Amino acid sequence: MTAVLRWTGLGKLVSCYRYIYFNGPRTTLALGMVLVLGVGAIHLYLLVTDQALARGVASPAYLDVYFTLLFASALLAALSMATGRRPGWALGSLASAATIMMYVVSRVWGLPDLPLLVRWWDYPLGTFVLALAAMFLGLHFSVMTGLNVAYPDRRDWHD
Amino acid sequence: MTQLDFPAWLRVTHWVNVLFITLLIRSGMEIVATHPKFYWRDQCKPGTEWARFTRKTMPKDKLYDTLDEEESYSSIISLPGHKKLGMGRHWHFFSVLGWILTGLVYFILLFATGQWHRYIPYSWSIFPTAWNDLLTYLSFNLPPLLPGQPLDAIQKLTYAFVLFFLAPFQILTGTAQSPAIEARFPWYVRLWGGRQSARNLHLFGLLIFIGFIAVHLVMVASWGWGQLNALMIFGEVRDRGWAIALSFVIIAAIVAVHWAATVLSLKRPRTVQRALGAVVMGARKLLLRPLVSRQDYSTAELSPEHRVNGKPPDSDGYKVMAVHNFADWRLEVGGLVEHPMTFTLEDLRALCAKQTQRVLHNCVQGWTSIGEWSGLPMRDMVEFVKPLPQARYVCFLTMQDTGRDDPSAEGEGQFYEVIDLTVARQSHTLLAYEMNGEPLPIKHGAPLRLRVENQVGFKMAKWIERIEFISGYSDIGAGMGGWREDNVFYDKNVEI
Amino acid sequence: MGAERAVRPEITVLSAEQKHRVAKQLRRYGITCTSCGSEDLDIGDGLYLGFLFLREEQDSYLIALTCDNPDCLAPRTGVRVHESQFLDKGQESAGGRCPRRAGAPQ
Numbered sequence: 001m002t003a004v005l006r007w008t009g010l011g012k013l014v015s016c017y018r019y020i021y022f023n024g025p026r027t028t029l030a031l032g033m034v035l036v037l038g039v040g041a042i043h044l045y046l047l048v049t050d051q052a053l054a055r056g057v058a059s060p061a062y063l064d065v066y067f068t069l070l071f072a073s074a075l076l077a078a079l080s081m082a083t084g085r086r087p088g089w090a091l092g093s094l095a096s097a098a099t100i101m102m103y104v105v106s107r108v109w110g111l112p113d114l115p116l117l118v119r120w121w122d123y124p125l126g127t128f129v130l131a132l133a134a135m136f137l138g139l140h141f142s143v144m145t146g147l148n149v150a151y152p153d154r155r156d157w158h159d
Numbered sequence: 160m161t162q163l164d165f166p167a168w169l170r171v172t173h174w175v176n177v178l179f180i181t182l183l184i185r186s187g188m189e190i191v192a193t194h195p196k197f198y199w200r201d202q203c204k205p206g207t208e209w210a211r212f213t214r215k216t217m218p219k220d221k222l223y224d225t226l227d228e229e230e231s232y233s234s235i236i237s238l239p240g241h242k243k244l245g246m247g248r249h250w251h252f253f254s255v256l257g258w259i260l261t262g263l264v265y266f267i268l269l270f271a272t273g274q275w276h277r278y279i280p281y282s283w284s285i286f287p288t289a290w291n292d293l294l295t296y297l298s299f300n301l302p303p304l305l306p307g308q309p310l311d312a313i314q315k316l317t318y319a320f321v322l323f324f325l326a327p328f329q330i331l332t333g334t335a336q337s338p339a340i341e342a343r344f345p346w347y348v349r350l351w352g353g354r355q356s357a358r359n360l361h362l363f364g365l366l367i368f369i370g371f372i373a374v375h376l377v378m379v380a381s382w383g384w385g386q387l388n389a390l391m392i393f394g395e396v397r398d399r400g401w402a403i404a405l406s407f408v409i410i411a412a413i414v415a416v417h418w419a420a421t422v423l424s425l426k427r428p429r430t431v432q433r434a435l436g437a438v439v440m441g442a443r444k445l446l447l448r449p450l451v452s453r454q455d456y457s458t459a460e461l462s463p464e465h466r467v468n469g470k471p472p473d474s475d476g477y478k479v480m481a482v483h484n485f486a487d488w489r490l491e492v493g494g495l496v497e498h499p500m501t502f503t504l505e506d507l508r509a510l511c512a513k514q515t516q517r518v519l520h521n522c523v524q525g526w527t528s529i530g531e532w533s534g535l536p537m538r539d540m541v542e543f544v545k546p547l548p549q550a551r552y553v554c555f556l557t558m559q560d561t562g563r564d565d566p567s568a569e570g571e572g573q574f575y576e577v578i579d580l581t582v583a584r585q586s587h588t589l590l591a592y593e594m595n596g597e598p599l600p601i602k603h604g605a606p607l608r609l610r611v612e613n614q615v616g617f618k619m620a621k622w623i624e625r626i627e628f629i630s631g632y633s634d635i636g637a638g639m640g641g642w643r644e645d646n647v648f649y650d651k652n653v654e655i
Numbered sequence: 656m657g658a659e660r661a662v663r664p665e666i667t668v669l670s671a672e673q674k675h676r677v678a679k680q681l682r683r684y685g686i687t688c689t690s691c692g693s694e695d696l697d698i699g700d701g702l703y704l705g706f707l708f709l710r711e712e713q714d715s716y717l718i719a720l721t722c723d724n725p726d727c728l729a730p731r732t733g734v735r736v737h738e739s740q741f742l743d744k745g746q747e748s749a750g751g752r753c754p755r756r757a758g759a760p761q
Contacts, residue, residue: 012233019195019230021211122298157206159217222707473708479733482702482719484662487731564709598663601707605663 017147025151028143032150033078035136036092039099040074042129043067051125053116060113066102070095084152093140096133103130161273163308165394169274172265173391178413179258180368182250185238185417187365189247192232192240194225194524197362201353201519202462203526209359222602224467225524226567238417239424242569244523245648246424249435252655255333256442262326277308278319288312301382309390314378321371325364332361338521339613339654342452342587345519354519354527432639432648440650447654452587452612456517461595462528465520467602469574470565472558472622484598485606492540494627495550500543504606507592511539514589522616523649530603532610534591538584540626546580550628553583554635555609555620561642570646576620577632577640577651578611587612590623615653617643667701669718669741674698676741677718681734688722689732695723704735714738 022028045051047067050059059067073095080088103126106117121127142148149155195212198204205217213230217223234240238250269275288305289312295302302311310318334340335357341348351357379387385399388406424431471477480488485504493499502510515533537553554577562571582588589610592599599605604621611618618641632640640651669677677698680686687694699719704711714737722730738746 012235016236019212019214023209023211122300124294124297127297127299155206157208157211158219159205159223220706220713221709470709471707473710475733478702478704478708478717479719479731481663482666482700482717482733483721483731484666487729566709600664 017145020147021155022148023155023157025149025154028139028148029081029151032089032092032136032139032143033081035132035139036074036081036095037078038132039096039129039136040071040078042125042132043070043074043099046125047071053114057116062112063114070098073098081150089140089143089150093137096136096140099129099133100137161276163274163277165309165390166268166272166274167394168264168268170391170394172261172268174409174413175261176258176265177409178416179254179261180372181413181417182238182254182420183258184365184369185236186247186251186254188232188237189240189244190251190525191362192230192237192242193244193247194228194522194526195230196228196526197359198355198526199352199359201355201460201527201529202464203355203466203528204462204464205466222467222470224469224565224567225522225526226468226565229524229567234421234425239421241425243424243428243648245643246428246431248523248649249431249439250420250424252439252442253435255330256438259330277310278315278322280315280319285312285316289316317371317374321368325367325371329361329364329368332357332364334655336361336521336525337447337655338519338615339447339450341519341521342454342612343450345454345456348519354521358525428648429637432644432650436650440652443650443652443654447613448582448652450613450654451585452516452518454516454518454612456519456529458517458531460529461517461531465528465530465594465603466522466526468522468524468616469559469568469621471601471605472560473564474558474560477558477622481601481605488606488624490607490623491625492544492627493625494554494629495547496628497545497547498543504592507535507590507607510535510543513593516587516589516610516612518587518610518612520616520619523643523653531595532589532591533593533596534589534607534610536586537588537590537609538586540590541580541583544628546628549630551580552577552629552632552640553580554627554629554632555623556625556627557620558622558624561646568646570642572636572642572646574620574622574642575636576609576618576642577629577635578609578614578618579652580628582611582614582652585611585613613654615655617641617649618653662700665702665707667703667716669698669701670743673701673741673743677734677736680736680740681720686734688720688724688727688730690729691722691724691727693722693724693727697721697723701741702733712737716741 044067046059047064053059073091077088077092077095080091082088102111105111106114107119107121110118139148143150191212196203196208197210198208200207213228215228215230217227229242229244231242232240237247239246269278285305292302292311292313296313302313304311305315308315332351335348335351336354341354348354348357351360383399384406385403386396389396389399389402392402392405392409420431480486488504490502490507491499492502513533514536515531517529517531520528520530541553554575557574559565559574560572561568561574578588587610591604591608591610592606594600594603599608604619604623607623608621609619609623629635632638636642637645639645639648641649643649644651681696681698686696688696697720699721701719702717704715704717705713716736716738717733718736718741720732720734722732724730
């Protein structure tokens with residue numbers, strides 16, 4: 001494993017990562033909340049305006065349920081994060097991962113009764129929500145690995 | 160209306176710019192490595208950083224200095240890497256001069272030839288067009304170019320941002336970190352929120368430039384590497400194969416320059432110091448030497464914990480003097496003077512009225528602290544001993560033996576620094592024996608240290624025991640004008 | 656600690672009792688003036704070495720000694736002692752930080 005890391009240059013990348021530390025607990029929390037709420041808001045928008053599919057094509061019921069669940073999870077995640085509860089971040093990551101997975105699955109294999117989604121990558125809102133979800137996952141990863149610290153946690157730097 | 164094409168000057172300056180920008184980025188990372196901690200407040204209180212790019216932790220029970228905090232970065236990301244700040248600074252300031260010169264040529268020709276419309280929009284409608292372009296990119300498609308122009312709307316706005324905002328921003332935030340400029344124009348530092356805020360903004364600018372370069376390369380690849388490189392090499396779309404090949408040759412040449420700069424800096428640092436230093440010192444002397452401090456920070460702004468660089472002399476002789484409040488300490492002032500003298504601390508206090516200055520200290524590593532220093536103006540000492548006509552420099556010899564006292568500093572021998580006599584006569588040059596209203600602390604240079612407020616901190620010799628007026632310094636140490644100049648290859652005059 | 660103000664921020668002013676303990680150590684180890692050999696040494700202030708100086712032990716102090724011999728050429732010297740040899744019981748060194756006298760800015 002060490003040899004693999006060394007020869008692919010990944011080892012250097014990993015060691016670079018371990019040199020980076022930020023001390024912005026409130027900023028990290030705020031950014032996380034904005035990202036997860038962004039993901040949630042987009043799903044709410046898709047639910048309310050029926051914009052998820054082609055114009056004039058109504059979403060099937062299961063998709064509406066999915067949008068509702070996603071929005072609710074994102075909102076719950078944001079509220080939980082705001083009160084300093086770690087499960088909030090985990091829920092946010094779950095919602096983000098689900099977003100990415102559903103989007104990719106819908107474009108590669110399609111969804112039940114929705115073959116028109118296949119290869120429909122040129123959808124700006126879709127790209128945008130993918131980006132938000134990916135950024136949230138990255139942010140959560142950075143908090144878990146110590147690169148960032150999220151409120152109410154604090155750095156213990158004395159020197 | 161001028162046709163917005165790719166004239167020769169635009170193409171040449173583009174590639175020259177690539178060289179200088181990449182040299183600036185790598186040398187900038189070397190400067191980051193020397194103090195890889197970032198603060199918002201100028202006090203730089205340990206533990207208050209908003210970012211750290213180091214894994215080192217410092218001891219709680221022993222005095223540590225900022226040399227202990229220095230990191231060694233790889234030569235891949237920093238120029239030259241491996242804790243060579245002197246080299247990094249030389250490349251950074253040399254590249255800044257080259258970059259500004261290139262930029263000036265570019266701007267003059269841009270406006271003189273009418274090509275400025277390639278970046279400055281014709282109408283406000285560019286903004287809604289740019290929004291549409293963004294949506295098109297998010298759809299993984301390429302938007303249309305603006306009619307008769309080589310760019311689409313969002314590219315045009317981005318280039319305008321980089322050229323007219325980001326580049327000047329980096330220059331301005333860079334100059335806000337010059338001790339000479341900060342000293343003469345304290346309001347300029349405050350404009351940026353303080354010296355550390357300017358440092359942060361400079362770092363953000365670096366990150367934005369890196370982001371821009373990454374997106375730029377993706378754009379060039381998406382729109383057609385061959386086509387766009389043909390435009391940027393031949394000025395027209397032809398011989399795409401050759402354009403691709405030549406683009407890689409140019410990039411390889413730039414990489415070769417980087418490699419050579421790195422290897423030379425690591426293997427022949429003295430050569431690099433002399434060659435690049437000659438260029439940069441000339442610019443410093445012309446632009447920054449005349450700047451004299453007008454700082455007057457308030458007592459409320461004084462740093463509770465003024466940072467330390469360099470460790471006190473770890474000799475029994477020094478410690479015995481210290482415990483007796485330096486009653487046995489003597490300052491010898493001699494060399495090319497009419498009246499060589501020896502002073503006690505009480506003599507110095509009695510020599511003339513004490514001068515006090517509350518100033519921002521700028522360490523070469525990038526941290527700052529605000530302190531109040533009191534002591535004898537150096538110009539009064541100069542007048543008292545009366546230097547001979549051939550005296551041109553002043554050498555400050557200290558009680559610190561770097562090999563014994565400061566293992567984090569690379570090199571050995573007695574610490575000394577040389578300043579020009581003209582600098583010694585400037586009103587802000589002080590022999591300080593007090594700090595923040597108390598006798599100068601041991602860690603800050605007791606019993607006597609130098610203050611030169613338009614210079615970087617390493618010039619301000621601490622633990623002084625002798626001052627010598629000299630006609631030249633080539634015979635002292637390695638002949639570069641100071642211990643750090645000899646061993647870490649800094650410049651002798653450091654107004655920035 | 657003594658009530659009088661120390662002249663330097665790093666100096667620890669010794670109380671009479673603490674000076675007495677130092678004197679005991681001097682007699683115990685036969686310490687005399689390094690210049691003239693006199694045993695009449697005036698005990699002065701202390702300087703905590705452990706924090707400021709790289710190669711000093713953590714609990715090391717330097718106590719100022721002044722030779723009372725008027726003909727001594729180098730009367731001012733010092734003796735290195737451990738804090739346990741002169742500080743009051745329960746009194747620690749300055750917690751790893753340079754000692755400060757009362758009223759010094761924090």
